[in-house]
Amino acid sequence: MGPLNLEINSGEIVAIAGPSGIGKTTLLRTIAGLVPPLHGSVEVCGQINPKMPPRGSLGYIPQRLGLVRHASVYHNVMMGALAGHASRWLPFSSEARRMAVESIIAMGIEEKMRTPVRKLSGGQQRRVATARTLAQRPSVILADEFLGELDEETMSSVMESVKSYVQENNATLLVVEHNIGRAKKLADRLLLMDDGRLNPFITDPIVMEVK
């Protein structure tokens, strides 16, 4: 990774935009501790280069979702709630169930609660992945194009729900969003990742802040 020096405070929403293949997903994966940084270091919630992300406190909505496709919406979201509970050494209680149901409702997919994920549309599946992460109650959320495939109305409501979560919990949201209009609406700060060339096969992208 090139000259990237980024500090994000709690309560802040930062969006990253940039051309396809520039390394946005890789940046999120690096922060999540899924790939080691080539240079420098990553600090998340006071832990430097965590081999495992600080359990429970870091929520990741991957671009490829990583849902259990044969399991129901409820079960998928419950996995997030239970992961969050386990990380805080809380017993698996009705509280976890409440978190799961609340997040499903916040994403507007309660009618699909018992439906296997594989039967849902792309946009609905994306909302399941978002609900799973909210149910985990993380203090940092890394979201990779989580508003993709959503119609305008659904997109606004999903955006508002996630924004409220961040504000109410003084959480941090780092979101990859290729739609600049959306990114500006969502975030306090917008970063552009680019290599200054048209060739996307790069090894040293630069990141600049857009005012």
Ligand SMILES: Nc1ncnc2c1ncn2[C@@H]1O[C@H](COP(=O)(O)OP(=O)(O)O)[C@@H](O)[C@H]1O
């Ligand atoms: N700094 C880098 N140096 C070399 N290869 C990289 C770097 N960042 C990303 N890549 C590679 O480039 C490809 C696209 O990266 P990705 O993170 O998926 O881009 P994006 O999400 O912006 O479309 C991947 O195969 C990834 O391994």
Ligand SMILES: [Mg+2]
């Ligand atoms: Mg990507």
